[in-house]
Amino acid sequence: NAGVTQTPKFQVLKTGQSMTLQCAQDMNHNSMYWYRQDPGMGLRLIYYSASEGTTDKGEVPNGYNVSRLNKREFSLRLESAAPSQTSVYFCASSTLPGQSYEQYFGPGTRLTVT
Amino acid sequence: KQEVTQIPAALSVPEGENLVLNCSFTDSAIYNLQWFRQDPGKGLTSLLLIQSSQREQTSGRLNASLDKSSGRSTLYIAASQPGDSATYLCAVKGGSNYKLTFGKGTLLTVNP
Numbered sequence: 001n002a003g004v005t006q007t008p009k010f011q012v013l014k015t016g017q018s019m020t021l022q023c024a025q026d027m028n029h030n031s032m033y034w035y036r037q038d039p040g041m042g043l044r045l046i047y048y049s050a051s052e053g054t055t056d057k058g059e060v061p062n063g064y065n066v067s068r069l070n071k072r073e074f075s076l077r078l079e080s081a082a083p084s085q086t087s088v089y090f091c092a093s094s095t096l097p098g099q100s101y102e103q104y105f106g107p108g109t110r111l112t113v114t
Numbered sequence: 115k116q117e118v119t120q121i122p123a124a125l126s127v128p129e130g131e132n133l134v135l136n137c138s139f140t141d142s143a144i145y146n147l148q149w150f151r152q153d154p155g156k157g158l159t160s161l162l163l164i165q166s167s168q169r170e171q172t173s174g175r176l177n178a179s180l181d182k183s184s185g186r187s188t189l190y191i192a193a194s195q196p197g198d199s200a201t202y203l204c205a206v207k208g209g210s211n212y213k214l215t216f217g218k219g220t221l222l223t224v225n226p
Binding site for chain 2: 033042043044048059090102105108
């Protein structure tokens with residue numbers, strides 16, 4: 001099992017450019033999440049998908065969109081990147097409702113917006 | 115709104131020492147609490163998960179305890195090693211939603 005995978009690992013964008021961060025999990029988890037991690041702010045939830053076909057906003061959704069493509073894949077899109085979106089982005093997935101809800105994280109995407 | 119605090123923010127100890135990391139949370143209505151380890155430039159690795167009905171969990175040299183009523187958890191690391199150097203994060207899951215609320219972490223350095 002690869003667990004949670006993310007692409008790309010690193011990305012540099014110019015202000016106003018768009019990009020999509022990809023995430024996939026092979027653990028048959030129902031729920032998937034996107035977080036951002038910033039110095040001094042900790043990890044903050046951007047969007048999550050409780051199950052295939054549903055998505056919901058987290059704490060900091062502005063400037064982002066998500067797509068739950070299927071049970072395995074959950075993508076995060078920046079339509080018009082801003083310097084404030086410079087961050088490390090983590091995707092996670094969790095075990096099924098009724099189980100432990102333990103979350104497993106991917107290795108992260110380091111994004112710089114100039 | 116749930117808030118999670120980790121004290122201290124940084125800790126430096128000599129190799130072989132036993133140590134305790136602290137985590138406190140403001141809303142005791144949690145579903146579970148999870149401890150993670152994060153190495154520089156890497157993702158988060160789950161260490162231990164404690165359900166709200168449990169008092170502690172153990173894995174090797176790690177022991178995590180939970181006192182839900184007082185809003186506290188501790189992570190005990192026995193016989194610390196330089197390889198334990200990392201940032202340790204705790205996170206709580208609320209009872210009614212999918213969200214994890216994270217603390218800002220404790221940066222642990224174990225000196226040889």
